[in-house]
Amino acid sequence: MIKRSLLQRKLRTALGRSRVVALIGPRQCGKTTLARQLLDPGTLNYFDLEDPVSLTRLDEPMTALSGLNGLVVIDEIQRKPDLFPVLRVLADRKPLPARFFILGSASPDLLRQSSESLAGRIEMITMMGFGLSEVGADALSRHWLRGGFPLSFLARSDQDSNSWRKNFVQTFLERDLIQLGIRVPATTMRRFWTMVAHSHGQIWNASEIARSLAISEASARRYIDLLSELFMVRQLQPWHANLKKRQVKSPKLYFRDTGLLHHLVGIRSEKDLLTHPRLGASWEGYVIEEVIRSVEPDEEYFWATHNGAEIDLILMKGDRKYGVECKRTDAPKLTPSMRTAIEELNLSRISVIYPGTLRYELAPRISVVPLKSVADGVQGLFPTKKH
Secondary structure (H helix, E strand, O other): OOOHHHHHHHHHHHHHHHOOEEOOOOOOHHHHHHHHHHHHOOOOOOEOOOOOOHHHHOHHHHHHHHHOOEEEEEHHHHHHHHHHHHHHHOOOOOOOOEEEEEEOOOHHHHHHHHHHHHHEEEEEOOOOOOOHHHHHHHHHHHHHHHEEEEEEHHHOOOHHHHHHHHHHHHHHHHHHHHHHHHHHOOHHHHHHHHHHHHHOOOOOOOOHHHHHHHOHHHHHHHHHHHHHHHHOOOEOOEEOOOOOOOOOOEEEEOOOOHHHHHHHOOOOOOOHHOOOOHHHHHHHHHHHHHHHHOOOOOOOEEEEOOOOOOEEEEEEOEEEEEEEOOOOOOOOOOOOOHHHHHHOOOOEEEEEOOOOOOHHHHHHHHEEEEEEHHHHHHHHHHOOOOO
């Protein structure tokens, strides 16, 4: 079993200070496994809302929950949104006999209900699949190819991993969306999702995809927002600097999990990946997700101008602003874009993330940094002195 120590510590801290904690993320990312590790064995304080027995126990939720002590876990909370007002009442008791740990796939209903009913009482934590810092740098190639969903990453072979991802996509389209109240035909969403996969790492153009699918531009925007809310894709917003340059104002699209990206574009093995025309875009998205996960920035953006200057990722952390360039090359070199960004965007540092092992300086405040440094967070990715 791969330990998720950092996430466990974060959850224990949250549960110690908040009356209700929500762990939100895509299905099959390991939320239930993590929650069970926090409960005492044999406890009755666990409710799985996909289990008929748990649903029966919650026919009278106030009666079922009010007598419990300690940590109470409610899994798949989005299946029973009428629990949120009950949780508000229970969370306001003094003294407080129980704290509530709710798990769920991110959905518009879940987020709306929690924010309205539990405002000021709930702390939300986002969870994805395994990160590189959890699986270890030695597993980088496998992690990049298969993605971080536990059953995909831990599969016995690439073939088994791809079979799992195929089933995940099918279940997501044919069951999960419907259970979340999203009424989009599975065939339409699959075609849309596949087109988004081929746009990974590119500027989002809703009108172009809408024309290709013979749907309205409004529908295309709604579909991409749904995939974002369900943690399938990231819409990385552009940073607008006060410069006398025409700057890109549309978001870039990235798959949150490269395993799903690779499945949808037909990459089945490491050989397929290394010879695929989207190799560079896949690496860029992989690095961006790992850096954001490690740094936990206050805000994240990309920056690009219409005359070609760009920076892959801008991170706001406290009073500092960092830049990231993603280069899948043996020895990254200084580029005009890096010079422009460091001079005009007031960046504290730029780190050029690459798959090698050595750190070195390209210019003042511009360093080449190995991807394995994500395990060291801000200090590892943005060194303050020469190495």
